[in-house]
Amino acid sequence: MNSLVYLRRMIINQKPARLDYTKGSETNSLYYERAGFEGSYADVSQKLRDIFEADSVEVVTDPDFSNVSSQRIFAPQAIASALAGYSFTPATRAELLSFTMRLPPLIVRLYPMQRYSFQDNGAYMKMHMQFQHNGVLRMQNYISQAENTRDEVVRLRVMMATYILGLIAPLNGGAQGSSQKPQETAKAATTSSAQPKAKKTSILSRIINRIRGL
Amino acid sequence: MTESKQIVKLVITGPVNAGKTTMVQNLSDSQVAATDVAATDSVSQLKAMTTVGLDFGILKIDDTLEMHLFGTPGQSRFNFMWKILSKGAIGAIFLVDSTCDESMLEMKKMFLYFSEHVDLPVVVGATKQDLPGAKTPDEIAAFLELGDTMVIPVDARDKESGKMLTLTLLGNALVEAQADEDYDDDYDTEDLF
Numbered sequence A: 001m002n003s004l005v006y007l008r009r010m011i012i013n014q015k016p017a018r019l020d021y022t023k024g025s026e027t028n029s030l031y032y033e034r035a036g037f038e039g040s041y042a043d044v045s046q047k048l049r050d051i052f053e054a055d056s057v058e059v060v061t062d063p064d065f066s067n068v069s070s071q072r073i074f075a076p077q078a079i080a081s082a083l084a085g086y087s088f089t090p091a092t093r094a095e096l097l098s099f100t101m102r103l104p105p106l107i108v109r110l111y112p113m114q115r116y117s118f119q120d121n122g123a124y125m126k127m128h129m130q131f132q133h134n135g136v137l138r139m140q141n142y143i144s145q146a147e148n149t150r151d152e153v154v155r156l157r158v159m160m161a162t163y164i165l166g167l168i169a170p171l172n173g174g175a176q177g178s179s180q181k182p183q184e185t186a187k188a189a190t191t192s193s194a195q196p197k198a199k200k201t202s203i204l205s206r207i208i209n210r211i212r213g214l
Numbered sequence B: 001m002t003e004s005k006q007i008v009k010l011v012i013t014g015p016v017n018a019g020k021t022t023m024v025q026n027l028s029d030s031q032v033a034a035t036d037v038a039a040t041d042s043v044s045q046l047k048a049m050t051t052v053g054l055d056f057g058i059l060k061i062d063d064t065l066e067m068h069l070f071g072t073p074g075q076s077r078f079n080f081m082w083k084i085l086s087k088g089a090i091g092a093i094f095l096v097d098s099t100c101d102e103s104m105l106e107m108k109k110m111f112l113y114f115s116e117h118v119d120l121p122v123v124v125g126a127t128k129q130d131l132p133g134a135k136t137p138d139e140i141a142a143f144l145e146l147g148d149t150m151v152i153p154v155d156a157r158d159k160e161s162g163k164m165l166t167l168t169l170l171g172n173a174l175v176e177a178q179a180d181e182d183y184d185d186d187y188d189t190e191d192l193f
């Protein structure tokens, strides 16, 4: 799910940028400037959905804005609108689940998404409560607690929105990778079941990637 | 290379004529050199089984991982095979011919055995939805008393359709694997945040 990473970067950097993407045989661009995406409501929503499912994505900073429309949709609004009623193909779902798997323990920030008609605001609020209660959010748990297929779609949309908008962030400020190595080794030695299971998710992700490309 | 390869299995099962052979073919690499195939303990066991109509295909995932696809004979009398097949399997796909009552009845028996004896992620693919008299996925789910198991329309002849069914299973498997994973907090998040 590279497109999520790029969208997030674009929004967080707060600098003018252009995102070029290819979906199927179509190549298109989405411009970002001053906290918003360029274009009409419908246009931006559709482009964002295409970007979620894009085959390739690239971000160009320092783009040429000369022939861009004057209309701009504020990022939270645009994301909320793109995700409204959005459901996934099995391929996109599998990709989103693979992406989720890679997320570290997280903090969740509170943001007035209801102001932007975010349809899944209730689920987002509950996710935030879960974070407050535990002091950490494991996105993997959050997604797997879904009660049914519909609920899973909602939770995945909340993951997408909060990730792209920077409302979730690593609990350990992103530095946990190397700093926890010794601890991890000790843990691996004592809990024999930890290792093979951790490998299983990575195996499944690799198979998902391969099958998508068939 | 061959020595270090890891192998996982995908089992495609269901009654006769449901589309198993077709689907295994569609999802497998068309040409696999015999020397490139990693040896498994089960290969010799499965050789014996091919005499009873087992489909076998290989999908190379990457340099260190291979997926072996097994299409198993569609009769409940071959239920014993699960013992061998489920070892190292990532999941099971049941195919059922949506137009055939006999197929449904056999499927019900097979699935009952499966749900009592095998603990694997599973989805049901309802084939031949394009043919007259096909039962809907909902009707099939109700008839088979599948509970939470998903029933998804699939055309075994269509590669994309088979991919979608498989990706649904893999997605479910991933959710299950994540749910009981022990966190080691070794996340490679550099490119994510």
Ligand SMILES: Nc1nc2c(ncn2[C@@H]2O[C@H](COP(=O)(O)OP(=O)(O)O)[C@@H](O)[C@H]2O)c(=O)[nH]1
Pocket (backbone or CB within 6 Å): B014, B015, B016, B017, B018, B019, B020, B021, B022, B023, B071, B074, B127, B128, B129, B130, B131, B154, B155, B156, B157
């Ligand atoms: N019309 C139609 N035919 C299908 C579909 N899926 C499979 N078939 C056909 O059903 C027949 C039986 O398939 P096969 O793979 O041999 O079934 P198996 O006995 O389970 O291995 C073949 O002729 C397939 O082409 C489908 O969705 N629609």
Ligand SMILES: [Mg+2]
Pocket (backbone or CB within 6 Å): B017, B020, B021, B022, B055
């Ligand atoms: Mg066959």
